[in-house]
Amino acid sequence: MKKKLKMIIIILMLFGLGVPTSVALAQTGVEVPCVNCEQYTQRTEPTNGVWYNKDQTAQGFNFDTQNGRVSGIYYGYDEEGTAIWLTFTAALTPSEEVGVMWTIDATLNHFSNSNCFNCEVTGFDITDYGRVKMKFRHKNLASVSFDGGPWQNITPFIFGHGATADFPHRTEYLLPNLDGLWTFVYHVNGEAVTNILLIGNQWAFYSEVLRLTKKNIRETPTGREVTYAVARYFPPPEVLIIGTITCKLVEVEGQLRGPTCTFENNDGFWFDQLGVSREFNFPLGGLGAYRIFGETIDGHTFEAIKIDSTPFNS
Numbered sequence: 001m002k003k004k005l006k007m008i009i010i011i012l013m014l015f016g017l018g019v020p021t022s023v024a025l026a027q028t029g030v031e032v033p034c035v036n037c038e039q040y041t042q043r044t045e046p047t048n049g050v051w052y053n054k055d056q057t058a059q060g061f062n063f064d065t066q067n068g069r070v071s072g073i074y075y076g077y078d079e080e081g082t083a084i085w086l087t088f089t090a091a092l093t094p095s096e097e098v099g100v101m102w103t104i105d106a107t108l109n110h111f112s113n114s115n116c117f118n119c120e121v122t123g124f125d126i127t128d129y130g131r132v133k134m135k136f137r138h139k140n141l142a143s144v145s146f147d148g149g150p151w152q153n154i155t156p157f158i159f160g161h162g163a164t165a166d167f168p169h170r171t172e173y174l175l176p177n178l179d180g181l182w183t184f185v186y187h188v189n190g191e192a193v194t195n196i197l198l199i200g201n202q203w204a205f206y207s208e209v210l211r212l213t214k215k216n217i218r219e220t221p222t223g224r225e226v227t228y229a230v231a232r233y234f235p236p237p238e239v240l241i242i243g244t245i246t247c248k249l250v251e252v253e254g255q256l257r258g259p260t261c262t263f264e265n266n267d268g269f270w271f272d273q274l275g276v277s278r279e280f281n282f283p284l285g286g287l288g289a290y291r292i293f294g295e296t297i298d299g300h301t302f303e304a305i306k307i308d309s310t311p312f313n314s
Helices: 004-015 269-275
Strands: 048-054 060-066 070-077 082-092 103-111 125-137 141-146 152-156 179-185 204-211 216-220 222-236 238-252 255-265 281-284 291-295 300-310
Touching: 004 204, 070 125, 103 179, 204 238, 204 300, 222 255
Parallel strands: none
Antiparallel strands: 048 060, 048 152, 060 070, 070 082, 082 103, 103 125, 125 141, 141 152, 179 204, 179 300, 204 222, 216 222, 222 238, 238 255, 255 281, 281 291, 291 300
């Protein structure tokens, strides 16, 4: 078991993860601005996979969300510096706090005294190891606190996507390249609407497969803009740029704030017929390497799910 734990920690050290000692917990992780947070009313389940606090080393989480419940594993050290891994599970509880979608409050369980690799299967001991509280702020951003300690911010671990902090004077949140094939799922909030093309059918969801590009960075009089083109493919093939995802600073009450992001779909026939805005907004925490989530001012949403990483021009 000790060898297994050491191997896990070595792998996580390569990831550049962090240690939750009483001193390290003061390292709050990446701070992410949220412009006009009160406008966001919809919720989405957090991204599955490895999460970490960029300010720490050799510590991390693994999350899997199914049917409204989160199963998590924490990897790190105890107060004596011994490698340890803990598990927890809890239901996602809707939050009324501005800028927070869900919360969880769960018991940490420590498993020990079980079999090693290729050894005879044995039983195991389970010990309560305190509590963990989490605030899932968006698809790709959360805050965590152990046993009432300081809150630290965590994000999904991104690698292989050319992710960089493109607004270094504002935030160290990493923006990845998004080039590849994505499924965009749109949800009309509230009552189902009538599809004018299929008279009599009631529906509230619509999906399409689109291509996203690598990011394009340009400087403007009001600051940097990071833009991704959104395209639809037609045979034999033809390519139609239907919109953009743009992250930039915005002016609020005479001051530049953010950055924040917008997906604008310029091919708006479907949206116009349903009375849905073509503009979906989201904070940086809504943009990740494999999941993106945003909403209109009226609460209609889109979620983009990456299904293939083939470059745009392939």
